[in-house]
Amino acid sequence: ALLLLLQGGMASPAPSEGLEQLFRHLELQQDALVQTLKEWVAIESDSVQPSPRFREELFRMIVDSVDTGSQQLPDGQSLPIPPIILAELGNDLKKPTVCFYGHLDVQPAARGDGWLTDPYTLTEVDGKLYGRGATDNKGPVLAWINAVSAFQALEQDLPVNIKFILEGMEEAGSVALEELVQKEKDRFFAGVDYILISDNLWVSWRKPAVTYGTRGNSYFTVEVKCRDQDFHSGTFGGILNEPMADLVALLGSLVDSSGHILIPGIYDHVASLTEEEKNIYKSIDLDLEEYRNSSQVKKFLFDTKEEILMHLWRYPSLSIHGIEGAFDEPGAKTVIPGRVTGKFSIRLVPHMSASVVEKQVTSHHLEDVFSKRNSSNHMAVSMVLGLPPWIANISDNQYLAAKRAIRTVFGTDPDMIRDGSTIPIARIFQEIIGKSVMMLPIGAVDDGEHSQNEKINRWNYIEGSKLFAAFFLELAKLH
Amino acid sequence: ALLLLLQGGMASPAPSEGLEQLFRHLELQQDALVQTLKEWVAIESDSVQPSPRFREELFRMIVDSVDTGSQQLPDGQSLPIPPIILAELGNDLKKPTVCFYGHLDVQPAARGDGWLTDPYTLTEVDGKLYGRGATDNKGPVLAWINAVSAFQALEQDLPVNIKFILEGMEEAGSVALEELVQKEKDRFFAGVDYILISDNLWVSWRKPAVTYGTRGNSYFTVEVKCRDQDFHSGTFGGILNEPMADLVALLGSLVDSSGHILIPGIYDHVASLTEEEKNIYKSIDLDLEEYRNSSQVKKFLFDTKEEILMHLWRYPSLSIHGIEGAFDEPGAKTVIPGRVTGKFSIRLVPHMSASVVEKQVTSHHLEDVFSKRNSSNHMAVSMVLGLPPWIANISDNQYLAAKRAIRTVFGTDPDMIRDGSTIPIARIFQEIIGKSVMMLPIGAVDDGEHSQNEKINRWNYIEGSKLFAAFFLELAKLH
Structure with a gap:
């Protein structure tokens, strides 16, 4: 279904005031978009537990492919590695080309671990969409697809060339991905100007963020x-x-x-810690009390916002x-x-x-x-x-485009953050392709990635889809 | 089937030279006796894992009963406790009455834990009968029944009155047993002279033992x-x-x-350690090299037989x-x-x-x-x-009868041992009934109770059945 969408016909030129239309379209379509997420979550694409059953689910999730071989486990078992999707849409040399990386596999989850709902049945409670993979990373992957398909549905011209790389082994260490990026460096990745990843969270419930480093x-x-x-x-x-x-x-x-x-x-x-770096932590809008409450932790090891952020990042x-x-x-x-x-x-x-x-x-x-x-x-x-860890140059065009798009959609400047967790692909892309890499999360701080009762808010999912649409337009202007 | 057997007709007086006949009978019947053990092992009577399925298996194992109520788990779940079998055979005031305690439940076992054969399919390899419960405690319970039924099959007079108490929650702490023994103290247990348990192992591959204490x-x-x-x-x-x-x-x-x-x-x-107690450890026939090999342990914490036995007992x-x-x-x-x-x-x-x-x-x-x-x-x-721990008086008649029977069947004096593991019922019987309690194991040191690949040797199972038959005769003489 994904590939059919991407291969769908290019539309006529978009009106320059098309952004409002795009937003309205995404809002009107939101129940359909949630339904698609529900269908994605229903596939138990667990890449961590090395069982043939889960590996089959991963193949169900990934419909087309670059062959990636098999994975040798310590106990001698051999399991096939789910193929990696490479897809592209548009090839206009006047437009910038942005490549989106996402993953379709999830962490293990079972009802008995303490889930209040079935982890593989997306369940909405008070605007929160609970399900394994809802925020990590099926929701953000779909938000990107929603943005692209909004342009297509409204027959607006997509202002950027789009590439996709979607894998199914991120939670198990992105086995085989680095080799593929190396191999495709001068082919699939040849024209790519920017690489965007949306596989982490904000540090706040409501204020968006842009991420320039990971552990x-x-x-x-x-x-x-x-x-x-x-x-x-x-x-x-x-x-x-x-x-x-x-x-x-x-x-x-x-x-x-x-x-x-x-x-x-x-x-x-x-x-070592510089004064300049210290100032970044000071300006971040983290409400410690809210953070403590949302994470249900009585007391952290540190008492100040700066210390907490530094020990996470x-x-x-x-x-x-x-x-x-x-x-x-x-x-x-x-x-x-x-x-x-x-x-x-x-x-x-x-x-x-x-x-x-x-x-x-x-x-x-x-x-x-x-x-x-x-x-x-x-x-x-x-x-x-x-x-290894990853850290990026935040004065690059795509970082500026993201800030502007965030201002348009959310009416605020983003927090400039790093992420405590590991998204190795950011560093891999930066090292091998040599282009700007940015992480643009859409999930809220309390989404509970990797834990029981993972969720994405309906609001984040829909506004996130709008954000990506606005980002395409800003990036085209700046490029 | 057990109760039918026990209620079967009393035979005519036995010939005084009947022991040889009994032994021959048990040897000729051995394939049938192993088959019965196979049927018992096939029931997954796991009392440790608190699941309704295993509790049902326990009810299958225990055919008749004293009602024992239900067990309240920490998580609020309530599971029925398998009933306790009380049975008796013979009521001759001139004969001593010996009560056998055994249990029909087993430790958890799954193929994936490292079993080389299915734990619930008794499998013979080189004279070893592998299966969960083979030695702990289904094999010894059957050996006792084999001894009793040999007298019946040969129409020999059983020289002792027999009582049985068989439970299904030993591995889960004998929930409800102590209460039952208290309640039946002046009824079922009124005429009991001796209590015998066979729920532990020798300290050797081939030399039998009598046990007078447990931790x-x-x-x-x-x-x-x-x-x-x-x-x-x-x-x-x-x-x-x-x-x-x-x-x-x-x-x-x-x-x-x-x-x-x-x-x-x-x-x-x-x-504190007395000189007399020290001497007991010295006389025990433990081949440390053999012990180390059979247990597949490179090196123990102690180098001498005496230190090892004291740290176990x-x-x-x-x-x-x-x-x-x-x-x-x-x-x-x-x-x-x-x-x-x-x-x-x-x-x-x-x-x-x-x-x-x-x-x-x-x-x-x-x-x-x-x-x-x-x-x-x-x-x-x-x-x-x-x-609590348990320790007995080893100059009692039933200890002497056991020594004599061991000499007859095995041609040797037993090791007088204690057991490092816990059979709380020994202490419970001794405290509540106030009669002599003895443990007479029939399994070899390498049987692997509670671990993967638990087994009983065919030889131990059959000679153990003979031992109980000889014990009945010796006990009657001494009483």
Whole structure:
């Protein structure tokens, strides 16, 4: 359906006062646009859990394709990688060409995790559209498509050439994407002037933002093994180096209760803070009280807006995600797990490098801590993802066009923000294509991407569609 | 089928040289006896996972009953408790009455946990009968029934009166059993002289054992909660007291890498070691090399037989079982769990008390550790099981009868052992009924109760059936 839309006939020249018409069209069509989002959310396109069922759902989501091969899992299983969609609309040399990147896969979600509604049935409550992928990233991808199709429906001339790159493995580390961008650098990407991504959130409920940097991520697994089988804690408790005790000590050595990472050298390459950068944090409109309430957190580690923003955007953080192989069900099982795997990740900031962090974590820190325990178990550490941070030049044309479009649609200047999470493709595009990359989020701060009860507001979805339409016109003017 | 068997007609007087006949009968019938075990194992009588499906399987396993009410789960769910079977055979005042306790429920098991065969299909490989419950406790329960039915099949006089008590909630803490024993103290249990349990293992592959003590168990959950929903580690990593960091610190404060429990006061009430007790450990036939190989453990915490046995039997131990609510699947999910529950247990020995341990763990130790972290999260500790240890008088008649029967069947003296795991019913019977309680295991040390690939050897199952038959005759002589 997507490709048919993009290949649809080019319309006659648009009236110069067409923007109002476009906005009205998007508002009138909004129930149809929500219905399309509902159909997209209904596909369980989970790329994280390596099961054939979810991989089939990803293929349902992605209708046309560049072949991307298969993914080799640690356990020997091989799963096909969903193809990547490359599409284009318009080839007018007088117009700027903007390429939109989005992803159609989602994080895992199950009703039992604490969802109040079925995660794969988009459900509207008080103007909020709940569903896995609603805001990350199916809603924003559709908003972009809505903007393009509004021009077409009204037979207005699209002021920019459009390219699309849509993938299905973002939540699993964008396997195969970088290779594809390399390969298509001088073909599909040859005429691209600007690359736009809409895969993050505002820092406010109502005030839009433009994003010029993201943290990277290095994801680690640490396995401690005594034997493959579990033990009975009555029969063996007291005479073993228990793998869970070793693992808990290893995980407990990583970060202190103030959030400070305890791995020696980890802060060595963090960029120093300039006065200019400090001023950016001051001007951002973040209502701490509202932020605390919307995130349902009693107390953060820091008390000021500046400290909080800096610890989300320009300092590394370490999170422990969980343990595989231990007892994780309800009930009281008296087991000594024989082999357990802890999972944690460190968000990377300029100018940290994943390969340096890998050495600091593995060869130095964890091996030190483990050897001091004098345990007879076997430890194996692995960095399964290593994604560098990204930072952009904010005086580029597309950043100016976005600011103007935001003023038109929302009547305000945007917050100039960075994002604490990792969208590796931003850095990949900037490095490989060498063009301006911008992130233009449309979701509100409380959308709950990756968590239970993810949603996008109907308002954000529709105004976001308008924003992209206005952005096309501004970009054409500035180019 | 069980009750029909037990209610079957009493046979004519047995010949005094009937033991050989009984043994031959049991050997000739062994394929039929294994087939019956296969049918019992095929029922997924999992009492640990609180799901209606497994509870139905438990009802299938237990054919007749004393009503035991229902079980209230922490989440508000209510599940029926499987009824407890009380059965009797013979009421001759000149004969001793021996009551056999067993359980028909099993630990959770799934192929995906690392089983090489389907856990609920008894599968014989090289004389080993693999299946969940094969040794814990379906095999031993059937061995007892095999012994009784051999007397009946050969029309020999059963030299003892038999009582049975079979329950279906042992692995879930024998919910409702203690109340039942209290209630039936002066009815069903009125004429009982001896109570026998066969719910543990030898310490050797081939040498039998008699067990005169078990450790108790106190099972704890510690929940750390920031909010009910999870967080995205990019969006919130760096500004939160993350519940997993708190929980890992709490769990890491419990035990050091030498197995020493770090909770202040925990060793205060442990019985001091006498010279007499030391000698028992010396005489036990434990081949450490064989033990290490059979358990597939590279190195234990201790190097001598005596130290190992004492740390399994007469010292407390602490095991961390796992974490509920964190990321426990394969893959690399970048989640900050919002609410996590750690699970650990402490095996109790004479003269520790569960209520004292509960205070030491909760009000003192964990609250101290947590308050020092100055975390804004909420911690809740709960002792969900508190089962005292048990120790018996080994000069009682039934211990002598067991030794003689073991000499007859196996040609050796037994190891006089204790068990590191918890069979609370031993202490309950001893306290409430006030009669001699003995544990007479028939499974080998490598049976893997509670772990993947649980099995009972065909040899142990059949010789164990003979042992019970010989025991009846010896007990009648001594009484």
